[in-house]
Amino acid sequence: MATTVLDPARPGAERAGPEGAGTEDLAPRGSRWFLLASVVLLLIGTGGLFHANTGGCCGAGPGEEPSRTAPVPEPWGADVLAAAEVSGLPPEIVAAQLDVESRWDPRAVSHAGAQGLAQFMPDTWRRYGRGDPFDPRAAIRAQGLYLKDLRRMVRGLAPASAQEEIDLVLAAYNAGPTAVLRYGGIPPFAETRGYVAQIRELAATTYAGVGA
Incomplete structure (x- = not known):
């Protein structure tokens, strides 16, 4: 927002006023201009502070709750929560894994041929996916199903804790x-x-509030 600052007459400035008034007649007017400029700037500053504190330009507005899935890209937040529920893994882990796999790029293709948001190889996609592997919602749904099966597979190793089980699932x-x-x-x-360490770090930082 542009701010107009009134330029008060400098003390002692030689300037003729109306009716040919001299410096002595202008001095009180200069003081009044300075006072007016101060009041205007004070009002502008107060208004800006009020605007910032009430969240007038961004974030959740009055009566609105912040998103439970931020910073997951908005179209896929509900899909991430659904995949977490299917897999039994925390939603922040599911979100962080997608970030590491594809950086949220649904058209991503790896040098090995893995495709889409969740980076499925064609053979694995045929088992867990439905439709197009480049469809983000289909990819997240398949991710949840695959993670669920991986949890079942690694339980034979008798992980000592929930965290160890998650690490084994991610490694698998x-x-x-x-x-x-x-x-x-x-x-x-x-x-x-x-890979496991990076997902762990993102889940504990960037995606820590997902699903909270």
Whole structure:
């Protein structure tokens, strides 16, 4: 918002006023202009502070609740919550995994041929997906189903805690369940270990409030 600042007459300025008045006649008027400018600036500042405190331009308006799925892209928030419910995993984990997999790009394709928001390989998609793997809602739905099956598979390793179970599920998503079962835990692959750690970090920071 542009602010117009009145320029008060500087003390001692030699300027002729109406009726040829000299400096002595202008001095009181300059003081009045200075006072008026101060009042105008004070009112503008107060109005801006009130506007900021009441959230007039952005965020949730009066009577509105903040989104339970921010910062998940708005069209897919409900799908992430549904996938979390199906899989039994926390929604912040599901959201963070999609971020790591595709950076929320539904047209993403990896060098290995994984496709879509949840990066399904064609064979896995044929088992868990319906329709187009590049359809974001279909991809998130398939993600929930696949995560549910992976949880069932890794339970044979008798994870010691819920967190360990989640880590095993994420590792199985990245490296395949066969590798996790063969090694009896997270495989010693740098990519897989980094994948699990990155999802954990995003779930605890960026996506910590999802579903809260």
